[in-house]
Amino acid sequence: MTFEMFVTVMMNGLTLGALYFIVASGFSLIFGLMRTVNMAHGTLYLIGAYLGYSVYDLTENWYYAIAAGMTAAAVFGAIMQVTLLGWMQGQELRQALVTIGLSIIVADQLLAHYGGLSLQFFPPDALFGATAFPIIERYPTFRLFQIGAAVAVGVALWLILNRTKLGLMIRAGVDDREMLAAMGVRVSLVAVVVFALGAALAGLGGVIGGSAQPFSQGTDVRFLLTSLVVVIVGGMGSIGGTAIGAIIVGMAEQWGQALFPTYSVIVTFVIMAAVLAVRPQGIMGRPS
Amino acid sequence: MLEIKDVHFHYGQAHVLQGVDLAIGDEPLALIGRNGMGKTTLCHSIMGMARISRGSIRFQGTEIQGRRPDHIARSGIALVPQGRRVFPSLTVDEHLRLVAKGRNRPWTIERVYETFPRLAERKRNGGAQLSGGEQQMLAIARALLTNPRLVIMDEPSEGLAPVIVDHLCIVLRDLAKSGMGILLVEQNLGVATTVCDRVAVMVTGRIAATMPSQDLLEDETAQRRWLGVSAHA
Numbered sequence: 001m002t003f004e005m006f007v008t009v010m011m012n013g014l015t016l017g018a019l020y021f022i023v024a025s026g027f028s029l030i031f032g033l034m035r036t037v038n039m040a041h042g043t044l045y046l047i048g049a050y051l052g053y054s055v056y057d058l059t060e061n062w063y064y065a066i067a068a069g070m071t072a073a074a075v076f077g078a079i080m081q082v083t084l085l086g087w088m089q090g091q092e093l094r095q096a097l098v099t100i101g102l103s104i105i106v107a108d109q110l111l112a113h114y115g116g117l118s119l120q121f122f123p124p125d126a127l128f129g130a131t132a133f134p135i136i137e138r139y140p141t142f143r144l145f146q147i148g149a150a151v152a153v154g155v156a157l158w159l160i161l162n163r164t165k166l167g168l169m170i171r172a173g174v175d176d177r178e179m180l181a182a183m184g185v186r187v188s189l190v191a192v193v194v195f196a197l198g199a200a201l202a203g204l205g206g207v208i209g210g211s212a213q214p215f216s217q218g219t220d221v222r223f224l225l226t227s228l229v230v231v232i233v234g235g236m237g238s239i240g241g242t243a244i245g246a247i248i249v250g251m252a253e254q255w256g257q258a259l260f261p262t263y264s265v266i267v268t269f270v271i272m273a274a275v276l277a278v279r280p281q282g283i284m285g286r287p288s
Numbered sequence: 289m290l291e292i293k294d295v296h297f298h299y300g301q302a303h304v305l306q307g308v309d310l311a312i313g314d315e316p317l318a319l320i321g322r323n324g325m326g327k328t329t330l331c332h333s334i335m336g337m338a339r340i341s342r343g344s345i346r347f348q349g350t351e352i353q354g355r356r357p358d359h360i361a362r363s364g365i366a367l368v369p370q371g372r373r374v375f376p377s378l379t380v381d382e383h384l385r386l387v388a389k390g391r392n393r394p395w396t397i398e399r400v401y402e403t404f405p406r407l408a409e410r411k412r413n414g415g416a417q418l419s420g421g422e423q424q425m426l427a428i429a430r431a432l433l434t435n436p437r438l439v440i441m442d443e444p445s446e447g448l449a450p451v452i453v454d455h456l457c458i459v460l461r462d463l464a465k466s467g468m469g470i471l472l473v474e475q476n477l478g479v480a481t482t483v484c485d486r487v488a489v490m491v492t493g494r495i496a497a498t499m500p501s502q503d504l505l506e507d508e509t510a511q512r513r514w515l516g517v518s519a520h521a
Contacts, residue, residue, distance in 0.1 A: 168378060168386040175375040175415075182335050182369070183387050184361035184434055 001258075007135045009258045010251075015143040017250025018150035019209050020226055024234075025153055025242050026201030027227035030077075032237035033174050034194050036085055037092045039099040041202055041227050042220030043106045048073040048203025049210040049219070050110050053119050062124045062211070069207040070200040077199025081192045089177075089191075103220060111217055118214035121207060142212060149208060150243075153201065157239050160197075170194055174237060229268055233275045235285025244283050289313055289438055289469045290334070290365075295343030297329055297493075304329045305340070306493035312438065316460075316470035318480035318501065321490035322516060327473045328370050330490070331442045334471075335367050336360045348437065366436035370443045370473075372423040374415035380426055381411040387433040400429045403459070421452035428459065438469035445479045457482045477515060481505055489514045 027041045052069030056062060080102065088094045122128070123142045133139035161167035169190045172180045181187045205223070209215065226249060234245025249268050256264025281287050290312040297305035304326045310319075321327050332338035334345055336357040345353045352360050361367075375383060384397045384407075401408035404425045410418060418426060424444055431439055441460070445453045453476070460483045464470050474480040480487055481501035488498040491514055504510060 165386065168382050171377045171382075172375040172386055175377050176373055178337055178357070179369065179373045179375070181357040182337060182361055182367050183430065184358050185386075186356075186358050 004136050005258070008139075009254050011133075011136070011139060011143070013251035013254035014247065015146045015212075015250070016254055017247035018146040019205060019212060020230055020250050021150045021243050021246035022146075022153050022208060023202055023205035023223050024227040024230035024246055025157055025239060026198035026205070028231050028234075028237065028239065028242040029157075029170075029194055029198035029201070032231055032235075032242075033170055034191055035090070035092075035174075036081075036191075036195065037095040037099065038080075038085070038195075038198075039096050039224065040080065040103040040106070041198075042222070042224030043103040044073045044077055044199045044202035045206040045209070045223045046110060046215065046220040047076050047106065048206030049119075049215045050114050050206075052203070052207040053114075053121065053210065056121055062121060062127075062207075065121060066204065066207050069203040071203070073203025073206065074196040074200035077202075078192050078196040080199075081195035085195070086188055086191060103224075107217060107220060116217055118216040119210065120214040121211040123211045146208060146212065149204075150246075153204070154239060154243055161239065166190070166193065226268075229272050232272055232282055235282025237286075238282070238284040241282055241284030289348060290471070291344070291346045292330075292334070293344045293346075295330070295333060295345065296341045297326070297333055297338060298341050299329075304493055305333065305343075308343070308490075308493070308495055310488055310495055310498075312469060312471050314467065314469060315486060316464040316472060316484040317498075318472045318474055318484035318487040319490055320474050320477060320480050320487055320515065322475070322514075325490045326493040327490050328442055331367060331369075331440050331471075331473060334360075334440060335365065337367075361434060361436075364437035366431035366434045366439045368424075368427045368431045368439060368441040368444055370446065372420075372427040374418070374423050374426050374430070376414060376416035379412050379414055380407050380418070383415065383426055383430050384433055387430055389433070389435065393435045395432045395435050397433070400433060404429055420447050421449065421455075424448060424452075424456065425459075432463075436468070438471065439463070440471045440473070442473045443475060444472070445474065445476050453479060475515075477504070477511065 023045055027038070030036050030038045048069035051072035052065040055068035056065035084098055085095055088098065127142045127145045129141055130138040131141045131144060161170060169180065169185055173187055173190055177187055230242060230245040230249050233248055234241030248271060252267045252271055253264065256267035275282060292308055292310040295305050295308040308330055319327055329338055333340045336355050340353060343353065344351060347363060347365060352363060378386065384400060388397050406422055407425055407429060410422055415423065415426065428444065444456055448456065457479055460470065460472065464483065472480060472483055481504065485501050486498065487501050487504050489496045496514060
C-alpha cells in the first residue's frame with residue numbers, strides 16, 4: 001500500500017466517521033441520555049433525507065433542503081415522543097417494539113410516495129468538486145465539509161449540555177428524573193425537546209449523507225445499526241464517546257473495504273463484540 | 289397552609305397510609321415516627337411523587353392531589369428528600385443555576401452562598417464529591433432557590449456528624465423564623481424538638497398524636513411507646 005493510499009483511506013474513514021457522528025449523536029442524546037430506545041432513528045434519517053429532497057427538488061437550494069430535513073425530522077420526533085414514547089418511559093421493550101413498528105409503517109409510506117429508486121442531492125457549488133490536499137493532491141470538498149459539520153455539531157452539543165439551562169436539565173434528568181420534576185422542571189417537555197433535537201440531527205445527517213451517497217429504502221436500517229454500534233462502542237450518553245465510536249466505526253469500514261473487501265462487513269461487529277467483552281459500558285461510558 | 293385529609297396510599301397489597309389527617313400552618317411542624325411508618329410516603333404523596341388512593345391534599349386552599357410533581361413544586365412546595373438525592377453529574381454551582389429563577393426573589397444564588405459558605409468553597413465540585421453534610425446543605429439550598437412557601441425536609445439529619453446536625457438545626461430555625469413553612473420529618477427527636485415547637489407522631493400510617501414538642505420531651509412513656517427511644521440529640 002502506498003502512502004497516498006494510506007492517507008486516502010484514513011481520510012475516507014474520518015469523513016465517514018464524521019457523517020456517522022452527526023447521525024449517532026442524535027441517537028446518543030435520545031438513547032444514551034434520555035434512555036429512550038428509539039429503533040426508528042434510521043427512519044428519522046430517511047424522513048430528513050426524503051423531505052429535504054422534496055424541498056430541494058422544488059427550490060433547487062441545498063441549504064433549504066438542510067433546514068427542511070432537520071425540521072421535518074424534529075417535528076416527527078417530537079410527535080413520536082408526545083403521542084407514543086412519553087407514555088412508555090422506562091419500558092424499553094415496549095419502546096423498541098413500537099418504534100420498530102413505526103419505522104416499518106413510515107418506510108412503506110415513503111416507498112409509496114417517493115418510489116424505490118435511489119435519490120441523491122447535489123451539494124452547492126461552494127462544496128462541490130475537489131480541494132487541494134497535502135500528499136494526495138486533491139480531496140472531495142464535500143467530504144471535508146462533512147468533517148467541519150461534525151465538529152460544529154459536536155461543539156454545539158457540548159455547549160448545549162454544559163453551558164445552557166437545558167443542558168443542566170438533561171444531565172440532571174439522566175441522574176434523577178423524579179427529583180428533577182420535584183424541582184419544578186417539566187421533565188416531559190425536556191424529553192420532547194431532547195427528542196426533537198436528536199431527531200433534527202438525524203434529519204441533518206439524512207441530507208448530508210444523501211449528498212455524499214445515494215439514499216433509498218434500506219438506508220434507514222443501515223444508519224440505525226451504525227448508530228447503535230457507535231453508541232455501544234463509544235459509551236452511552238457521552239458525546240465524546242460518540243465521536244470516538246463514530247471514528248472507529250468509520251475507519252473500520254473503510255480499512256475493511258481497502259484490505260479485505262469480502263469480509264469488511266463483519267469488522268464493525270467484531271469491534272463491537274470486543275468492546276462489549278473488555279469494556280461493556282463502552283469506551284467513554286460510565287459503569288451503571 | 290397545607291391541609292391533608294384522610295389520605296390513603298397502597299403499595300401493592302400494603303396499606304401504607306391509612307387515613308392521614310394533618311394540618312401545617314405558618315409554624316414549623318415536625319413529623320416523627322419509627323422506620324416504615326409511612327413518613328417518606330406521605331412526603332412523596334404531598335409532592336405528587338406517589339399517587340394516593342384516596343383523600344385530599346390542599347395547599348393554600350387549592351387541591352393539589354393528582355397534580356404532577358413539577359406543578360406542585362411550582363405552586364410553592366419544595367422537597368429536601370431523604371438521602372439528599374443531589375445530581376452526581378452536576379457541580380454545586382450547576383445545581384443552583386438549574387433551579388435559580390432570577391435576582392428579584394428572596395432566595396438567590398448569592399444569598400445561598402452567603403448562608404452556606406461551604407457550598408461557595410465547593411462550587412466547582414460535583415454532587416458526588418461532596419461530604420454528607422455538604423450534600424445536605426446543597427439539597428436544602430436547591431430547595432430554597434425555588435423560593436417555596438413550604439419546605440418538606442425528609443430526615444435531613446440522617447447520617448450526619450453531631451456538629452453538622454447542630455449547624456443544620458441553626459439553619460432550620462432561622463428558616464422557620466423567616467416565615468417559611470416547614471414540615472420536618474425526623475427520627476431524631478432532639479432535632480425535631482429543637483427546630484419545631486409542635487410535633488406530630490406517625491404510627492403505622494396514621495397520625496397518632498399532635499402535641500407541643502415540650503410535652504413529648506417530658507413524656508418518656510409516650511416516647512417509648514411511639515418511638516421506642518428517649519430524647520437525645
